[in-house]
Amino acid sequence: MSGFAGSRRSFMIGGLSGLAVAALPAFAAAPAQLEDRIGGWAERFRAAFDVPGLAVAVVRRNQPDFTQGYGVRALGKPAPVDAHTLFGIASNSKAFTAAALAILVDAGKIGWEDPVTRYIPEFRMSDPIATKLMTVRDLLVHRSGLAIGAGDLMEFPASTHTIEDILHGLQFLKLERGFRAGYAYDNILYIVAGILIQRVSGQSWEDFVTARLLKPLGMSETVAVRSRIRTDNVAGRHARLGPPLRGMGPMRQVPPDEQDKIAAAGGINTNVHDVPAWLRVQLNRGTLPNGQGLWSAAQAQEMWTPQTITESGPGPAADNPARPVIEAYALGWDVQDYRGQRLLSHGGGLTGQITRHALLPELGCAVAVYTNVEDGYVATGLRNSLLDWLVGAPSYDWLAAMQRRRAKREADALKEVSGTGPRRPAGGLSLPLPAYAGRYRDSWYGDIVVATKGKQLAIDFTRTPVFKSLLEPWGPDTFRTRFPAEAGEDAVVTFAVKNGVVTGVTMKPLSPLADFSFDYQHLDFVPVR
Known part of the structure; x- marks a missing residue:
């Protein structure tokens, strides 16, 4: 919600080399081979990180979808995670918002470069110049000048703020940098994008996405917001609540805390039974198997075109062979190089759940990894294991790599705190x-x-x-x-x-x-x- 992004709620097993990607030909693998390989990775990650349950989908061109759940929905309860278990996919919903806007662009109802104030006259940023220049495209690409996560306390945890309150409050959020001067992830402008969709279409974001995306895709088990869930087959939420810090200590069950107002930024709940249809229509540039177009190839290109550079560096290294040379944000998707391929991906983080989507367009394949824990290392490591296998990359042990990264992050944090938690600074109170x-x-x-x-x-x-x-x-x-x-x-x-x-x-x-x-x-x- 990380944030609804991946950063929001991010043992050695004998033979860790078993987590390294081997030369199994991904596109020729039979279902039994898939289950053996993917199931092995999933169970080892579950055991290494104390994950109650997770689910995986793998989509390959001209091959059946692989969908499977592992473990249990909630600690201490026997109900299993299966392909129909719903997870909150959080910021992976942002690509749905981008697609909804693309549909309206195709229909001639809006343009990407149209000013937001044309459709929401009361829209205001703290800088009047930013208010005037903000376009529909700008709502999606995290270059507004707002600080990272600005305004999220109106959305998380559950609060009495309404969508109207959020729109009104936006004008009081100070800009951290100049308009379009750099990248900082936000959720609030995606909520504004949802308001824009309602103003233009006459339907709420939830109803528009359901009618124009979920129903045509046959995603009948998916709901646009959590309040619409009508099944008990729902993944629980789990987090390490300390001591000494949240993110450390034993795994415990936690309650969900998101409300429908986050819909356009992170509201969708889906499962690995339904999500392959979404991944496939993305790979097919908006076209359904029956030839119907949900959005045009031109809009697919718009949504995949990098807009804001997020990171750049020297590229692959021995301790991170998939590190990109450049990473950027497009319209609801991160875009980067990965093992010589173009990768479109996103993460989703809610209290107690982390999820990942990833597309390799030129190879015609995609993966989804859903976990019922507030730990991004699991979802990222398993995702990378799957991607390496799909691209035929040299073997690398992502489980061990994620364990090292988590250990370093915890060690760095512990330098700032005592064994039981943050240290109290010196000094006292000057007033009664x-x-x-x-x-x-x-x-x-x-x-x-x-x-x-x-x-x-x-x-x-x-x-x-x-x-x-x-x-x-x-x-x-x-x-x-x-x-x-x-x-x-x-x-x-x-x-x-x-x-x-x-x-x-x-x-x-x-x-x-x-x-x-x-x-x-x-x-x-x-x-x-």
């Missing part, structure tokens, strides 16, 4: 506790209320029900929250004091591993007098 109490307002989020509760202070994020906590002193005029572990990341709350009076409140995430969607650092509260 009641002097910090009051109502404070941020222009895009809304209000917090700080009140005395016995001999302590308590904080209430009035728009986010799970964000209520006692406050613990944490340095100079600073406190930390103690939200329930499953609620999300804790915040460091700092009061600005001048002449014995609180003049403002700022925040930041407590954990160095906190997902970017906990964008406390973008809040700037002032007292409500």
Whole structure:
């Protein structure tokens, strides 16, 4: 939601070399060979990373689809993950939003270079020049000047903010860089894209995507938003909640926290039974097997054309043989070189689930990996194992590589904390506790209320029900929250004091591993007098 992106909620087995890709000819493999090879990888990743369950789809040109589930839907329960188990695919939904807009472009209803204000007159960025120049295309390519994850606290965790609140709040989010001056992933402008689709089509994003994409594709088990799920065959959510930090410790079940308002940025719930139809229509540039076109080849090219450079470097290395020379963002897709091939991919991250989609257009194949854990290393490593096999790459042990990457990330984080969690900074409070109490307002989020509760202070994020906590002193005029572990990341709350009076409140995430969607650092509260 990482963010709804892949970064949002990212053992040695004897013979780890068994995870290395061997020379099995992917396009000639029989179903039994597929199950043996893919099932072996899936089960080893599950065991190595304590994953309750996952599902895999592999699509190959002129070959039957491979779809299979592994493990269980929820810890401690016997119900298995199968091909029909629904997962929230989060930001993989962004490609559906791009396709919905492409359909409207083909119909002559909108143009990619049309100003957003033509369709949403009240649309505002904090910079009037950015407001004027923002086009339909700009909504999708993460170059608006907004900071990464800006405004996500209106979307995650569940809050009382409406889509209208999000649109209104956008104008108060400060730009971190110049308009079109660089890349920073956001969700909020995809929500605006969903509003635009409704304004132009007369249908909600959910209804438009269902009627124009899901139904023609025969994705009858897929729903556009979680509230439309009508089956019990749904993957559970799991995360490591610490100590010392979220992302570490034993795996625990956590509740879902997304609402329908995220639809255009990350709302779709699907399974590996349905998703091959989506992957195939992408590979076929918008054309269904019966010849019907959902979108034109010209629009397929538009959606796959890189728009914003996200990263560049020296390319493959011994410890990462698939590292790209250049990576860019197109319209709802990441585009990069991978082992000499063009790769279009995306990730999706929700509380307790991580998913991956990937296309190799020139080879006519694609993969989907869905996991019921808040751990991107599993989905990425298994995805890369599948891609290497499909392209016939030299053998490489992605399981061991992902274990090394996770160990390094945890070690780096632990340098900033003690064995039980973040360290309390030196310094104390300059005012008596009641002097910090009051109502404070941020222009895009809304209000917090700080009140005395016995001999302590308590904080209430009035728009986010799970964000209520006692406050613990944490340095100079600073406190930390103690939200329930499953609620999300804790915040460091700092009061600005001048002449014995609180003049403002700022925040930041407590954990160095906190997902970017906990964008406390973008809040700037002032007292409500």
